[in-house]
Amino acid sequence: MQSQNLINVITDALPNLNKSETKVAQVILSDPDAATQSSIATLAKKAHVSEPSVNRFCKRFNATGFPDFKLRLAKSLASGIRFVNRNVDPDDDVASYTPKIIDSTINTLALVRDKISHTRVNQVVDKLIQAKRIYFFGLGASGSVARDAENKFFRFNLPVSSHDDVLMQRMLASTGGTGDVFFVISHTGRTKEVVEVAEIARRNGSTVIGLTVVDSPLAEMCTVTLDVDVPENTDEYMPMASRIVHLVILDVLATGVTLRRGPDFLPHLEKIKNSLKPTRYKNDN
Template sequence: MKPAALTWAISSSLPSLRKSERKVAEFILANLTDVIRMRIVDLAEKAEVSEPTVVRFCRAVGCDGFQDFKLALAQQLASSPSYGQIAVTDQDSVAEYTFKVFDSTVDTLLKVRDSLDLNMLDQAVQALCVANRVEFYGFGASAAVATDAQHKFFRLQVSAAAYADPHLQNMSAASMAPGDVVIAISQSGRTTTLINAMERVKSRGAIVIAIAPSDSPVANAANIPLTIDVKEDFQIYTPLSSRIAHLVLIDVLAIGVAQHKGGRLQEHLLEMQLGLEVLREPLENH
């Protein structure tokens, strides 16, 4: 198991664990930095379970045993020093949970930035710069990202639309042509309806750019995959850092297109800004 996947494996396995094993998981998620200094007997006592239960839990999340589990956890905390400070609890003050949410998001953005495939990113920008039309597909939280993306590209004088309805996505896909681009956005990377629409877009000769986890069905179905791997903490308090990362990647693509358009776009954006002033209260002179 990759160290970065350990806490995700613990969180995602909670529903399938036995009651006693779940007690171990919940204690660990709330005390990540303390656990790496514990003996198995200490963890068993703190979680109020037996030592064999701790071993079974470790194996349930993909580790060979308790020592292997502690090593993987220590590696994750070393690669992400802020992680152990992020899990929100019922006892957190306003200041504590505020800092945890911000720290989690910043940590995620830095990791995504450093892992981006810049060659794929350049291919995506080049495809968008020559596209006749650009459309964004997304469901759920990804629908909000698609709508934001449509707004950004509309301002860049790009014919853009966003669809969160499967019927509209399929109608859009059926009308695509060579030279058109669809950006498919997915946090899970496994949405079957989205994959079907992507295949239809490709069958029409258009290009599909995916923003999705690596090695996911959505990423694999794209002509140009832009992969973002964010392991969310699937507890009751869940800041969706992946959604923020997707929004920032859309900003990167928009900047790339704006840079390509150059001076022509600046005049258009200035005119648009002036046109919006009539909708705003005038600034007071101080």
């Protein structure tokens, strides 16, 4: 993997290096932080090798040159990198598992940020803008995602509802038609009931949007799919990141819709916000 820690890479490569490269490696490993702040000349001196040797050393590790190498070394040294991609151990204490779980969520989000299709997002926003009515469907953990989505989207002055009852979902899907958008959320994309509901809705001419996994049965059934390629967690201790990802994607969609509505729509949002003020103790925003 590209994001593998440079220091580990160097340590691993140590036995395969030749004389002068080993000298350079040792100097860097003995004080990587100092290395990031030295010039090629001082480093060469410290390692008792020539400058080009240091340069060649850098290129061996896929850097374009010495400055690039230092940059990558600096990134490896950054504090934020700590727990990246590490799983929770059965004997971890709070101070260990807390950042691990949060970091793992952060990494997943970063992945989604870089991979999500903007075209698709746009298409979905299009559909949501055109909708006369929106239904959010989800079962299990996706049920609360659907509910959260309802809480976000009712603000757009549209009939919106969320459902986690399979029978209810079937009935609604079969009564829907043009102008109705069924927004189906599924962590696996393979739950039979969910796929069937999507099929029913589709057959009746409704728009079906899927927030689910690439190439899943559900994805194939939808008008547009926002397929998220979140790595499946095999670890028992690790929580499901897809819920979080789905929520954030719904945030993105809601923002997309708000922007399309234009600035004239903002007072309406403000009104909703203010409606809650009397329910709160003072010193509020």
